[in-house]
Amino acid sequence: MQKERSFFKEIEEITEYDGSALDLLRPRLLLAAGIIIVFAALVFCRLWFLQISNNEEFLSKAYNNRVRVRELAAPRGHILDRNGVSLVTNRPSFNVLLVREDSGNEPSLMKRLAKVFDIDVARLWERIREAEHIPLHIPIQLQEDINWETLAYLENHKHEFPGIRIEVTPRRVYHYGDLAAHLIGYLGTISKRELMGSVEGEYSGRDKIGKMGLEKLRERDLRGEKGTSFAEVNARGFQQQLLKRVDPLPGRELHLTLDVKMQQVAEEIMNSEDKSGAVVALDVNTGRVLTLVSTPPIRLEEFIGGISQKNWDTYLNNIKKPLINKAVQGVYPPGSTYKMITALAGLEEGVIDLESVYYCPGYHAFGNRIYRCWKWSGHGAVNLTRAIAESCDVYFYQVGQLVGVDTLAEYAKKLGLGVKTGLEIEHEKAGLVPTKKWKRDRHNIKWQEGETLSIAIGQGYNLVTPLQITVMTAMLANGGKKYRPQIVEKVVNPNGEIVERFEPELIEELTGMDQHIRLIQEGMYEVVQGKRGTARIAKIEGLDIAGKTGTAQVVRLAQYKHLKEEDIPYKYRDHAWFTCYAPADKPEIAVTVLVEHGLHGSSGASPIAKAVLETYFADRLIAPEVAENKE
Amino acid sequence: MIRIDRRLITHFDWTLLLLILLICGMALLNLYSASYPPKAWGMPPYLKQSYLFLMGFTAILFIISFDYNELIFWNYPFYVTIIGLLVFAFFMGQSAGGAQRWIDLGFFRLQPSEPAKLMLVITLSSYYARKEVINGYSLKQLLAPIVLTTIPFLLILMQPDLGTALMLAIIFISMTVFVKLRLSTYLTLGGAALFAVVFAWYKLLKPYQKQRVQTFLNPENDPMGHGYQIMQSKIAVGSGGKFGKGYLEGTQGHLHFLPERHTDFAFSVWCEEWGFFGSMFFLGIYFFMLLWGLRVAMHAKDRFGMLLAYGVTMLIFWQAIINILMVLGFLPVVGIPLPLVSYGGSSLLTTLLALGILMNVRMRRFQPGKGEEVDTD
Known part of the structure; x- marks a missing residue:
């Protein structure tokens, strides 16, 4: 003790036991207890507010956090000729989607994806820019109809691509090429105006819709009904388990009066x-x-997923006017x-x-x-x-x-x-x-x-x-x-x-x-x-x-x-x-x-x-x- | 042959021990859920924390075996050691999240800023106990405590760990206000503090620290950043409802929406899984333990014991309340753990040592020389 005393020179004598001095401090302990109780009451009120009063709001927020509701595309109805020969059916198309809410460092992710797709990274950014007005939790499509190799790679390395999801959608197959192309028409991504004009919930942003011909006129019959899947995901967007699934209802078959053989010959x-x-x-x-x-004829394949400006110009400048259905418009x-x-x-x-x-x-x-x-x-x-x-x-x-x-x-x-x-x-x-x-x-x-x-x-x-x-x-x-x-x-x-x-x-x-x-x-x-x-x-x-x-x-x-x-x-x-x-x-x-x-x-x-x-x-x-x- | 006063055993604080054990039990239960499912490699946090609990209780046994008044002597070596460790951590320590905080001891990583909090409580208790001023301390008399606080405060602030540094300041204020100051001292210190805060905001705080405060003040501006953590924590707590989602059933925690779920946001996990009543049960015990700590101070036999018990209780209280208010969305994310509950060895051992001191004060509340003494082998 000697040392310290010399170090703090002005230190006064330690009181051996001074009851009166301790008694002076005791009310302050009660004050401290009061502070603790006030804070405890504050915590109590806050917990009441969060867990009792606003429980429902937070429950739904927690639900939205963990449950991803996905649309399951309905296979579009097939188109057949008068003898039951298939003209147009579907095959699975694997599309790559991005949920921006779940993707981490986007620049590096985009760079890697562009490499996988073997395309210019600018095209991916363009897709993201186009979707600026769409809420972050809604997936946007980065690449359509990827091949098996790309698919296998993405599936095997999916943990390196947070927020990336593969979606399987039906894609049109034209068994007779461009046969009766003007009549059958083609599909395209739904436009903003078409989306506004549709019944709430029927279509969503990336849906394909008939743009021309019977695909457009018979949209109601061909589209079918979408299914829904409810999946639990973690914070990085990876699926944990499937909660519920409502299967899609395929579209109706459209049998035409057309005769494939005659059409082909002509x-x-x-x-x-x-x-x-x-x-x-x-x-x-x-x-x-x-x-x-x-x-x-028009080349239907060129119209799937939106025709390029170059192809469109070629059609427009052709003096034989392929875009006109001459049987009814000529x-x-x-x-x-x-x-x-x-x-x-x-x-x-x-x-x-x-x-x-x-x-x-x-x-x-x-x-x-x-x-x-x-x-x-x-x-x-x-x-x-x-x-x-x-x-x-x-x-x-x-x-x-x-x-x-x-x-x-x-x-x-x-x-x-x-x-x-x-x-x-x-x-x-x-x-x-x-x-x-x-x-x-x-x-x-x-x-x-x-x-x-x-x-x-x-x-x-x-x-x-x-x-x-x-x-x-x-x-x-x-x-x-x-x-x-x-x-x-x-x-x-x-x-x-x-x-x-x-x-x-x-x-x-x-x-x-x-x-x-x-x-x-x-x-x-x-x-x-x-x-x-x-x-x-x-x-x-x-x-x-x-x-x-x-x-x-x-x-x-x-x-x-x-x-x-x-x-x-x-x-x-x-x-x-x-x-x-x-x-x-x-x-x-x-x-x-x-x-x-x-x-x-x-x-x-x-x-x-x-x-x-x-x-x-x-x-x-x-x-x-x-x-x-x-x- | 050691002579043990029988009153040491009859006065042993079984209530406090029971409270600590209850809280530790709930903490381990919660930690298991917060780190569920277990990772394929490494020791799961709840197991590691269990070992640390055992270590901590051993330390308690050690600390209650001698009179707390010995700390007045051991205080300065202890102080110097901690400062040394802080300096060491600053220059040689491991960084986490941009801060130099850790010293790797092999079996666990020591964060010297944690024991520094307890060290400050002991130091200030020791100083104020030795220097008793009935009419209130003058500014001059406070010079030594201010210096003793400022040294670790700056070292921790420079790591940078704003939360813990502020914790030291809060401890200093809690203890200094408690021992009574002169009115002039209050005014001077208050003015200086105000100046320091303004100065700190414009000159000292790192951008990320400022951002945390700003985010807290306006969380909607930053829904994906720091505001995200608070928002997710509120969602976790709020979605717990009356009875909670059930043990191991919390979606916010297990699906990783909740950040830092086994450390700073551990209480959030508890609230989500056990609901309002579960949270009330936990907080009831926790706050009862704190009030019990003040009761220990109330019955302390001397000034040093009272200051120690009070300081230790307030140390735990302030950390707990800051952490809880942060989890409930009332305070910014400051990185203050919930003592005994948040995963982390340095904090846990420090807290258990602090509680050991509390037990020590409780055990030795009787007047010296007035009890019987018993010989044992």
Whole structure:
């Protein structure tokens, strides 16, 4: 003790035991006890506040912390043809997702991921930037449809990639490539506007939705219902256990009326000959669409997951306009296919009958103008059958002149022109059937009688779609019944229940015209089967076909008039039409072919229709031979 | 032949021992859950902590075997040793979280700032016991305690460990205020303290320390950083509800949402799994132990004993209340453990030694020379 005392010089004597001094301090101990009790009370209140009063709020926060609710994508409904052949199905696609809330050091993570994906890291950052407005706990997609190698690597090293998750979603498989691409359409990531417009909870940010064609129109049937899984995760986002799972409900199967073989044949010929145009085949007695081709095709694979700007520009700049579905969106002058309308109008209005004969010197003078027949040497004396069979313009100039443009328009509309056919497809065009009133309203110019002559042979202001011409042909074939063209045969639930079945839909029926229609049918029969018919090359052994060729003028520029056809620039060449039905005596199918800038209906278009018919009648065409051989 | 006063045995503080054992039992139970599931390698924390408890109780046995008044003599060697260790830790120690805090002793890593707290209690008790001033201490008389506190305070602050340094300051204030100061001393010291705080904020505090305070004041600004820890702790406690989620069933703790769940946030684990009533039971015992400590001070036979008992109790109290208020979201994350409950050898051994001193004071509360003496072998 001595030492210390010398160290602290001013230290006073330690009191041995001073009861009074200790008693002075004792109340201070009580004060300290008071402080402890006050703090204890504070802790008590705080615990009450957290655990009793606000328990529910914190319980839900704890739940949200640990439970990740995930959507399980529903396999999209398959698309099949009329014979049950699969056109479009699904395969699993492995996508890499990032939950930013769970990912640690993002720059290093992104760098490593970019290496794994073998892409530029900037692309990953772009994905993250795009999702800036999305809450952190919602996963964002970094990479879609990774290959097996990448998948295996990520699975084996998943602890090196916190916040990264693999998701399996169904991805479309196109078994026939781009077959019927315009009709089937494609899927794309849902847009903000589509998301806003949907029912709450139906879609979420990364969902695929039909963007075009049946994928879009039949979205309700094809999408199915999403499932949900509730999984417990730890703070780093790794799954600990599965709590609950509601399986997704697959989408409905969409059976089309389409015939894969016919569609294939038509597309192959059109594509192999590099033809731009459309092929349509309808069941004349029901309105079923058997074939609907538009070329050049779009490449569906390029559209999955969003088309690149470069590809899009290529499509836009292609003069053959692949993005347009020419069967329903392409409008062309009907050319000589219109002559059936002129004929029907003439017959019905009593202007002509089967006996009426006009003389064709190769031209027709009207007013102060000369209107040429396509055959400059002239057809001589022609009756209705010959006029159709040989497509004599002069005959129809005169019929048209007699009935007038407004009456022609009336019959054109009766036969389905100028109105949409009602096929389940987007952006169908109605075409144009000109009348005097139309011209006055549209151009504020009086109708010139000479223009009626052009209309009567299908040129001028007339505009039709290949589908409309097919509907017209089908009506002429079936005696005047106008069916709405339909593409869906049936819709089947995953449990096999048929929720929608094809039902023919009669829109309109021309009554009392049977006699006159039969006369027109005879003319159309001669077009293919007759000795001087314009489409003799479409003749098929063992099958009677009735049809009509057509050439739609694109321009009437004098400078090209006398050029050889091959020398006319592509975009100024005439369009080639051919429309037909078969068998001629008991019609089943109507086929129309339009080849843009294909020059002549007979050579440019009819061989394609022939190939489609051969495919349709393949069984019956071989059968007689077999029967003969047996004999 | 050692002569042991029989009163040492009759006066042995069985209540305090029981309280300590209860708390330690709950702490081990909690630690098992907080480090569950056990890692594949290394000794699980609850087992390591059990050994440390045994070590600690051995130390208690040692410390109660001699009169606490001996500490007045041992105080300075003890003080010098601790300062030496702090200096050593500062220059040669191991760093954790950017701070030089540890000295590796092989079997466990010593954090000298922990025993420094107890050392300060003993030093101040010893000084104030020897220098008794009835009318209150003058500033001049406080010079020595201030210097004795400032040396370890600065050493710990420079590690940097703001929480523990502040703890030393709080101990100093608690004990100095207790022994009565003159009014002028209060005013001067209060003014100086205010100045020091302002000066520290602008000149001394490291950015991360400032951020902690700011985060505490406005946790929503930083939901993923320090605010995250407090938020997760509140969620853990709050989601416990009345009866808790059940032992080993706490989701916040076991799924790692809770940070530092076996050290600073151990109480959070307890609250989540045992609920409001479980927390009340634990706190009831804990606060009862603290009040018991003050009772020991109340009945101490001399000034040194009273100061020791009071100082030791306040040392445990302040750490506990700061830790609990932090866990409950009332204070910023300062890295102060909950004595006896948070995992960590230095803190545990220090606390048990402190409680040993408390027992020592309790055992020797009788007046010297007035009891019987017994011979034993």
